[in-house]
Amino acid sequence: MLRQFHKMHGLGNDFVILDARDEPLAMTEALARHIADRREGVGCDQLILLEPSASADLKMRIFNADGSEVESCGNATRCVVKLTGAATVETAGGLLTGSAEGAEVEVTLVEPRFEWDAIPLAYPMPTDPMPMGWENFDRPQAINVGNPHVVFFVDDLEDADLEGIGPGIESDPVFPERVNVNVASVEGGAIRLRTFERGAGLTRACGTGACATAVAAIRARLVTSPVTVHMAGGDLTIAWAPGEPVRMRGSATHVFKGTIDLQ
Numbered sequence: 001m002l003r004q005f006h007k008m009h010g011l012g013n014d015f016v017i018l019d020a021r022d023e024p025l026a027m028t029e030a031l032a033r034h035i036a037d038r039r040e041g042v043g044c045d046q047l048i049l050l051e052p053s054a055s056a057d058l059k060m061r062i063f064n065a066d067g068s069e070v071e072s073c074g075n076a077t078r079c080v081v082k083l084t085g086a087a088t089v090e091t092a093g094g095l096l097t098g099s100a101e102g103a104e105v106e107v108t109l110v111e112p113r114f115e116w117d118a119i120p121l122a123y124p125m126p127t128d129p130m131p132m133g134w135e136n137f138d139r140p141q142a143i144n145v146g147n148p149h150v151v152f153f154v155d156d157l158e159d160a161d162l163e164g165i166g167p168g169i170e171s172d173p174v175f176p177e178r179v180n181v182n183v184a185s186v187e188g189g190a191i192r193l194r195t196f197e198r199g200a201g202l203t204r205a206c207g208t209g210a211c212a213t214a215v216a217a218i219r220a221r222l223v224t225s226p227v228t229v230h231m232a233g234g235d236l237t238i239a240w241a242p243g244e245p246v247r248m249r250g251s252a253t254h255v256f257k258g259t260i261d262l263q
């Protein structure tokens with residue numbers, strides 16, 4: 001079965017986007033993993049499946065490179081808004097809104113959640129910060145911005161062995177749905193960020209990671225809103241105030257269109 005796909009990226013966080021709004025497509029964990037494989041498939045950090053929605057312009061389903069289906073993806077939302085012109089996007093993590101603003105796309109995500117069972121954590125404990133540590137990664141803030149994140153602030157970002165420690169934190173039993181792991185530093189009123197994504201590993205940028213980290217830094221009064229978040233793939237501007245949804249602005253790039261044989 002041949003299907004057309006779009007290859008897009010948001011700051012180097014790359015996606016294969018399949019549009020199943022008119023022609024349904026049964027996605028499985030194994031098929032998503034195969035399409036995301038960089039040697040045997042097209043290759044991407046996340047596979048995005050567009051479906052019809054009763055409550056928004058379209059529904060966006062998100063599959064990590066390991067095939068797991070998850071709730072939210074900030075960079076992919078900007079790409080989908082740019083590709084389709086959708087103003088409202090239904091996700092498992094909530095209803096998102098977006099609009100193209102010149103070369104950039106602005107997306108409003110959900111209101112961040114901080115309660116232990118909204119992250120979710122396995123049992124009750126404080127989340128700001130969590131009284132836990134993994135080697136020299138200590139006392140993260142836990143935040144759900146549609147999907148689960150922990151944020152560690154460190155003095156030396158380059159020195160942090162995120163690739164080494166990321167898998168253990170991602171899969172620690174204290175996170176029953178696993179977790180995205182962010183390591184950040186604050187420099188001159190801006191944030192520098194690296195993210196080890198649940199189900200995808202180190203990526204060049206993570207939109208929801210940037211949002212969770214900006215919220216954590218604003219709450220801790222380390223920065224003020226709006227704040228620039230620098231990542232390996234480029235920058236995002238994040239705005240947030242307590243009691244409000246978090247807003248993200250940045251680029252979205254179409255790379256190519258292709259056809260894939262799904263059999």
Ligand SMILES: N[C@@H](CCC[C@H](N)C(=O)O)C(=O)O
Nearest residue numbers: 073074075147198206207208
């Ligand atoms: N790259 C994304 C996040 C994708 C999902 C994440 N790995 C998860 O499992 O929650 C972004 O830009 O937000």
